[in-house]
Amino acid sequence: MGRIIKMPVELPAMEIGAMVGDWWEEINESTQWQDGIFYALCGAYALVSAVALIQLIRIELRVPEYGWTTQKVFHLMNFIVNGVRAIVFGFHKQVFTMxxxxxxxxxxxxxxxxxxxxxxxxxxxxxxxxxxxxxxxxxxxxxxxxxxxxxxxxxxxxxxxxxxxxxxxxxxxxxxxxxxxxxxxxxxxxxxxxxxxxxxxxxxxxxxxxxxxxxxxxxxxxxxxxxxxxxxxxxxxxxxx
Incomplete structure (x- = not known):
């Protein structure tokens, strides 16, 4: 029996670039893709915001006598930043049409x-x-x-x-x-x-x-x-x- 040799298929760089460009254009023009990405980002930022809030509460319960330390302010600002991001991405349809x-x-x-x-x-x-x-x-x-x-x-x-x-x-x-x-x-x-x-x-x-x-x-x-x-x-x- 003859041995079958599989030749590697090589695509020119220009064709690969065109394929990637077409894929990106498809995502960029698809409202479903965009909505999915924005809602995923909303969930991620909401999670980070919740973690920052939990950390802030834990520190406050553990050492309430120190007042607003740099660490507490940092977690509070993290909570606000990521919370605002989550809201913006969650309501992106309303935001972009304002x-x-x-x-x-x-x-x-x-x-x-x-x-x-x-x-x-x-x-x-x-x-x-x-x-x-x-x-x-x-x-x-x-x-x-x-x-x-x-x-x-x-x-x-x-x-x-x-x-x-x-x-x-x-x-x-x-x-x-x-x-x-x-x-x-x-x-x-x-x-x-x-x-x-x-x-x-x-x-x-x-x-x-x-x-x-x-x-x-x-x-x-x-x-x-x-x-x-x-x-x-x-x-x-x-x-x-």
Whole structure:
């Protein structure tokens, strides 16, 4: 019997690209696919929001005497950010048909700004730990955090108000570039202070399992948050081009 040799089927790169493009166009034009994705995102954000709320309640029940610590505020803001995202994705049909268009941009951009405030609060917390360990002043850190956030919201509100009055595509583009700049600043914040804290902790002898876990947490969160904000910056830039 003759031996049957199976020849590999090779598709040209252009054909593969065309197939992927057709698949993406099919998803992009399918309301069923879009609804499914949006509802899945709604469920995911709602789950994260619920976890943040549970964590906040647990901490409050465990140590109620400390008041509103940075950790409690962080979980509260996480609850709000992800809750708003869940609502936006859950009611996306109503959101995308709102008038004026500036209101849609507010609902879409506001959670991103709150996300920035939430996770730069974590950067502030790490910066305070690093400065205290190095016997450096920490007074100005909170001032910088508040100033950056106030300036960010002020600029973004001005953009929203202008778009409310005059739906200008150039101003809308400026708003997207502004979001990209905010994202890259957050990424740099995590890289600088997360990296500093990580390498500082590595210098100490890691004797206990708890210290190893804390070192792993700082490194993981730094890498994940830096990557997330960097990807957000690239996605916004890609969307503007």
């Amino acid at each position: 008038n004026p268009q500036a209101l849609v941009l507010v609902l879409l951009d506001l959670p991103g700004l709150l996300f920035f405030s939430t996770y730069t609060l974590l950067v502030l917390f790490w910066a305070e730990i690093y400065h205290q360990a190095r016997s450096l002043p920490t007074d100005k850190l909170r001032v910088v955090y508040i100033s950056v956030n106030v300036a960010m919201y002020f600029v973004q509100v001005c953009i929203w108000v202008y778009l409310w009055v005059d739906d200008n595509s150039i101003v809308e583009l400026i708003g997207k570039i502004f979001i990209a700049v905010v994202s890259i600043l957050a990424a740099l914040g995590f890289l600088v202070y997360g990296g500093r804290l990580f390498f500082m902790l590595r210098r100490f002898p890691i004797e206990s399992k708890g210290r190893r876990k804390k070192l792993h947490e700082v490194g993981s969160v730094t890498a994940i948050c830096f990557t997330c904000f960097l990807i957000r910056c690239f996605v916004v830039n890609l969307y503007t081009t």
